[in-house]
Amino acid sequence: MEPNATTNEDLNLYEKAENYAKTSLELLKLKTVCSVADGVGSLASKIAIGIVVAFFTLFLNIGISLWIGKELGEYYYGFFIMALFYLLMVIIVVKSHHKIIKTPIGNTIISSILKETKN
Known part of the structure; x- marks a missing residue:
């Protein structure tokens, strides 16, 4: 009788392990x-917020360009000045992209992953 008892216990343990794995x-x-x-x-x-912000920024820049151009006497001057402003912004971002873009995004992704594994 003892061999049957051991076999039944082994089968029961096997079923429990299989259920645990599933x-x-x-x-x-x-x-x-x-x-x-x-x-x-x-x-x-x-993405939705980005699209709304992009449209807002576009229309704001057109308005500022037209206003600057009106003040300077020619509308295209305003667009040139705004283009120069954005050229300076691009240079600043390219020079410091690692500190202001890459590191914060990487930290956000890492903290999100670690937060998920803690739960």
């Missing part, structure tokens, strides 16, 4: 879906 895999799938959904939702909202 449950762990299902939990991993659900966590992955949750993370992907959170990331896609966040990205979609940021």
Whole structure:
């Protein structure tokens, strides 16, 4: 009788291990879906906000360019001045892109990943 008892206990242990593995895999799938959904939702909202900000910036720049041009006597002067302003902005961003763009985005991604693994 003892060999049967051991075999039944082994089968029971095997079934428990199999159920644990299936449950762990299902939990991993659900966590992955949750993370992907959170990331896609966040990205979609940021894209929508970016589009609105881009239109606002576009129309604001056109208005400022026309106003500067009117004050200087020729409308195209205002557009040249605004273009020069943005050229200076591009030079500043290119010179310091690592500090003002790359590092903060990398830190945000890392903190997001570490926050997800803590839960």
